[in-house]
Amino acid sequence: MHDRPSAEHTAAVPPFADGLATPRRYAAIVAVSLGTMIGVIDTGSLNIALPTLAQELNVAPSSVVTLVTAYQLVLIMTVLPLSALGDRLGHRTLYQYGQALYLVATLLCFVAHSLAALVAIRVAQALGAAATASVASAMIRQIYPQARLGRGMALNTMLATLASTIAPSLGGLILSHARWPWLFAICLPLGAVSLLAGSKALPDPVRRAGRYDLLAALLCAATFGLAVVGMESAVHGVPPLLTGLLLVAAIVIGTAFVRREAEQEHPVLPVDLLRDRQIALSSLAGLAGSIATMIVMITLPFRLQQEFHYTPTEAGLVYAAWPMALVLFAPVSGILSDRFRPGLLGIVGTVLGVTGMVLLAFLPAHPEHVDIMWRLVVISAGSGIFFAPNARQIIFAAPMTRAAAAGGLTQTTRMTGQVMGSTITAGLLALSLGSGATPSLVAAALFSISGVSCLVLLGLRPRA
Template structure:
């Protein structure tokens, strides 16, 4: 079997995947800038219009793993391009939105398409690159995602300056057209499974939707009793869902992969790291605003994080093909803990430079940790489970980001979200993520020979723990 795509087809496939990732990331984040304008035009309260963002995030968390399982059943390329088409059609429907309920439906459909795209993207990247280049391939994709997320607010602001808000959503359509035009170059591996666990997919979506939705409801001031009841129903569904998945040969929730200590530690570390980073990124504007920084200056202070990440992530991906991910992750979290501690104890009257270099250092630490971590999860999974492994990476990222946002909302509600507490919590979480990373260096975890099967041995040998 050929290892990766031949040149120059590989370059065309990389471009197609990059445009596809940029499509869903930009259109997912660009809405934030337009929220005040949408609230004014649709005559709704600002607190209500935030649901445009919330429904998108919740739907992504609910559908990522089910779509990765579906991709294994119907084909990775078909799932990827089908998601792009759904996303593009839903984006065009934004031009017909004259009410908030209709716009929420459109955003939910957009999230369905985005979930299909993101759920199989990592598995397709594994097909595109040779095994010894997988780390740099995932790093390139990480740079595309990071730069798209960083560019989304700027794109949204520029579009709003010259056009009505529906055009904000349409700004990503060119990326869809370019990706679809280059789509012939994307690999189309034969589906590996004949069975799709529909009941498991529904239970998985219900579990994540109810738990995340209940937590979001609680921090936004809804009835604590109702919010707790929603979460408990989600937990109950999750309990029976996980028990059922333990007996499935190809489970929607990859419990078969999570039984591997190296993947379980990697997933746990990724969740904790994303929670830590999101806690800092969301709380920092509130802290800087209290210190007298303007909105423009706050944006400039945060900008060094993604800019540094764009430089460090490809380097980390390149190194992860040669250096154990456990070591890279440990170093990355050591840098992040140092930076987060420095952010917690900034001077009483910090300047722009005081904050900017600390944010750059923090971005470098997380950039050194996350791409090798993702490479380890995807590279350690058997080839036929690559889609679910990629879905696991994306789901863990989204859950971590959502948990961080929910944590900041709770800290703000208690009056301690705009001071030293959030960066100190982030530093503590970074320590735990670092421990998870370094633990993978233990021989008993690096060499799980007792649990390997003959088909899995080549995959595991290609992965540096």
């Protein structure tokens, strides 16, 4: 990882060419694609192994879930601060260091014998994953020609979806033949190839002069961390007083943080980008869409098994229609996003998604498998047509020098939506409303907000 930039790179940020030349571009695509898949496969495989881990480590099932929540919490707290760090160190430099940290932490899984040790390893893995995710979108913008940027982002989405689809089955297969540490072994060769390919093929690192704003990074982490823990506490039996204190602390610190960032030339929290109506509307649309899809994804298995009395195997087969359809529609949305305005595609995607969610709410009393699956395909088609162009809009609307911040914004928006979606879902389940038509209708209403945002976005004059 020899990423020492030249003096002119350190002094100023030059304009980038329109994508990397081939064959270097293809090697860079391999590096970023494998890096994207690693974390998804890791997390999906781990989820299927949680009961096994609880038994082998002799801990309660509720305790072993900490391995998932700690990882998610560190991700959402650190993506934006690390995207700012990437501007100082160079995107390729941070990406490679993140990959290396992730792989070293993964190796340590083979010598971990306690839950505390595994939690520490997951925190290290999350820091590595956050480092790569924080600059991945910025590098994709530099790797692909402008006319093919949508396809590049859609390819990344498709591979992540494909990895999430196969990860549980892969995890189950590994557990049937080996102990749980081998769940992480599949990531080692993929990571090694990504590191080797990326060391030369990824865009040359460009450093921005100036001191890293450590205080802003800490305030950002505290704001998101307290907000997430507070929201989760509200639906998991934590005393209301403590929940209220956490949320109030998040609001107070967050308010001070936003005011401070508004005065910075290169803020960690990209308030400068959010002043752009295209980016602000796209971010709002992405947040509402992430909440909506998360609600449906989490509540659907409950409905299938509790209301319709499907076996877990049947529910899994029906549920698979969603990610498999998304794999098919993501490349199409990428091609379309390079030809049509994102607002238009967003409207088409949200109309499909809302229609599918409403149809899912009003299923027959005794639905056949196909009755549910074709509705999931409609929702998946809408999601696929919406999300990739929406992310492209945010990345493309930002100046090249703020591409990492824009990428960090899209990642943080998506993860915040997932956390809010899971919190709303937990609330619906606590109210005994999580297995009927209500979650799909709530999701449809939220996804409609995305559609309205896209409609307003369509009326804006496109950037030159």
